[in-house]
Amino acid sequence: MNETIVGIDLGTTYSAIGVVDSGFPMLLADEEGKRIMPSAVWYGVEGAVEVGRKALRRRELDGLRVVTSVKRYIGRELSAEDREVLQDRDPVEISATILRELKRIAEWRLGRSVGKAVITVPAYFHDGQRNATKRAGELAGFEVLRVLNEPTAAALAYGLDKLADKSRVAVYDFGGGTFDLSLLEMQDGVFQVIATHGDTRLGGDDLDHVVAVKMLEKAGIDEMQVSRELMIRWLGEAERVKCALSANERECFSLPFYEGHSSFSHELSRGEFESWIQPWIARTIACCNKALSDAGMLPSSVDALVLVGGSTRIPAVRAAAEACFQRTADVSQHPDEAIALGATIQAGVMSGAMKKLVLLDVTPLSLGIETLGCLMNVLIPRNTTIPCKAGEMFTNAATGQTAMMLRVLQGERELACDNWELGRVEIAFAPMPKGQARIGVQFRIDENGILEVLARDVKSGRDRILQIQHAAVNVSDESVEKMVSDSVEFAFADMSERVWTEARLKADELLPAVDAALEVGAQWLSEEERERILRAATRVREVMPSKQANALKEAVQELDKATESLAAKIVEQAMEQALPGEWENRQG
Numbered sequence: 001m002n003e004t005i006v007g008i009d010l011g012t013t014y015s016a017i018g019v020v021d022s023g024f025p026m027l028l029a030d031e032e033g034k035r036i037m038p039s040a041v042w043y044g045v046e047g048a049v050e051v052g053r054k055a056l057r058r059r060e061l062d063g064l065r066v067v068t069s070v071k072r073y074i075g076r077e078l079s080a081e082d083r084e085v086l087q088d089r090d091p092v093e094i095s096a097t098i099l100r101e102l103k104r105i106a107e108w109r110l111g112r113s114v115g116k117a118v119i120t121v122p123a124y125f126h127d128g129q130r131n132a133t134k135r136a137g138e139l140a141g142f143e144v145l146r147v148l149n150e151p152t153a154a155a156l157a158y159g160l161d162k163l164a165d166k167s168r169v170a171v172y173d174f175g176g177g178t179f180d181l182s183l184l185e186m187q188d189g190v191f192q193v194i195a196t197h198g199d200t201r202l203g204g205d206d207l208d209h210v211v212a213v214k215m216l217e218k219a220g221i222d223e224m225q226v227s228r229e230l231m232i233r234w235l236g237e238a239e240r241v242k243c244a245l246s247a248n249e250r251e252c253f254s255l256p257f258y259e260g261h262s263s264f265s266h267e268l269s270r271g272e273f274e275s276w277i278q279p280w281i282a283r284t285i286a287c288c289n290k291a292l293s294d295a296g297m298l299p300s301s302v303d304a305l306v307l308v309g310g311s312t313r314i315p316a317v318r319a320a321a322e323a324c325f326q327r328t329a330d331v332s333q334h335p336d337e338a339i340a341l342g343a344t345i346q347a348g349v350m351s352g353a354m355k356k357l358v359l360l361d362v363t364p365l366s367l368g369i370e371t372l373g374c375l376m377n378v379l380i381p382r383n384t385t386i387p388c389k390a391g392e393m394f395t396n397a398a399t400g401q402t403a404m405m406l407r408v409l410q411g412e413r414e415l416a417c418d419n420w421e422l423g424r425v426e427i428a429f430a431p432m433p434k435g436q437a438r439i440g441v442q443f444r445i446d447e448n449g450i451l452e453v454l455a456r457d458v459k460s461g462r463d464r465i466l467q468i469q470h471a472a473v474n475v476s477d478e479s480v481e482k483m484v485s486d487s488v489e490f491a492f493a494d495m496s497e498r499v500w501t502e503a504r505l506k507a508d509e510l511l512p513a514v515d516a517a518l519e520v521g522a523q524w525l526s527e528e529e530r531e532r533i534l535r536a537a538t539r540v541r542e543v544m545p546s547k548q549a550n551a552l553k554e555a556v557q558e559l560d561k562a563t564e565s566l567a568a569k570i571v572e573q574a575m576e577q578a579l580p581g582e583w584e585n586r587q588g
């Protein structure tokens, strides 16, 4: 018998858990028969805790003690305001409480304990957020075998992994608090994320808010005068009406005795509701168009459209997505269950309960280290399929240096300072002439997207290992998205900065070497050659202060060329005389 591995969608507003049973993936329902659990936790005064629907029911009377949308905060730095909303609790701990409840439901349904899990995260989550999610799972008593991208899970749920190679899938995910559009491409049996675009402040919650505000208006109540407790009740009824209007043409918004003797009721039509939410729908479509243009794709080159997230049950939302991608959507799965189902399928594949292709995820942003001149040196490019490994050899920049500080960076920009630092590791080595130390750096990303950096002094064999566990807490979700668009926007300026820096470093190295070579190798030079070298060196010195990247690059190339044969002669001579490599030292 295979060991049980569960699949979990830890959502912003709703979460779910599933398992493969007798070869079929299925979600596990709680005692009330519900397969979807609100991601809400109520913390009572005397240490009492309630999770899910029970916590939400407390919202009407004890709204301030109910924490929702904790996923927005996980793995990020918190502001004072955030801390207040979270009641001074750690988002990892709150998420763990939600996961513990899902675990309890699964164990109760299955009648046995479950210890291993696959948990999904948005494709744009950075290392810090992935790690924090994994830690929450561990705190809840799971061994987290994989942190899986949500769009990949959705594609799995719809069986799209059976599509032909090079097929493209658009995953339109409109949930409770966020919107994401991901474009995936099937390559050699695995999905690659080719573009993702979203809005972390756009979801079904906004639509509830629109309805609540319109209804307050109708009731003649000033929104600003409404207490938070009362607003929670109006929002709760607004959500109920919104969901009902996905199935019915009309629905009554009704709040009996919302305050003392006051009652309110008003009938709404679907058409009315859909006209109010047009601006929000338009924003999702703008994200779709942006992702398509980022990927250089036309809507017609998408082979399948998948709708995920509860808000895609709204007919107007579905129609807008279909119009944008010029095709009908596959609606064979429940949109709010698809991600959990996909996680369950992945878990089933891993446990052997389900025979299927194993899908691999990709790195959302490039990873590398800072090199001389504050440049980003990418070791693992963005969108590399994980698990993966990459290494490079580095050397000392100065004679006598005894240690090297490696700054581990994440991001798409050419300059180190524009990327995010995930951590630092210092590796010591014996002092040596410039360019003689050999420091090997290896990046390894495991199947959960967790990064291990190994630095080795080749001479002594000494290792330093850095595990990036609390990575990138200083950045917000929005800036992850911004990183990718900035890299496009500033591509030109960044590139010219890189060209400049590289040329300048080369010039700094070449100029003193050329001066020395002119002395050592004077006897092999014709007047003409000597002139050419001097002219080239002067040109480099002239261009240096101008900061014209391409001009400096050309000048340095010319100097390099002019000294080519001289350098070769000097090396030859040195070898003949078996002098210990003076040139080598200098070139390092």
Ligand code: ADP
Binding pocket: 010, 011, 012, 013, 014, 015, 174, 175, 176, 177, 178, 203, 204, 205, 239, 242, 243, 244, 246, 308, 309, 310, 311, 312, 313, 314, 335, 336
């Ligand atoms: P998450 O944000 O956690 O990914 P879901 O994908 O489950 O959550 O989406 C939750 C959102 O979907 C909520 O805003 C909820 O009100 C909305 N929703 C659920 N069912 C419907 C429905 N029938 N019609 C409209 N919206 C719905």
Ligand code: MG
Binding pocket: 011, 012, 175, 309, 339
């Ligand atoms: Mg979701």
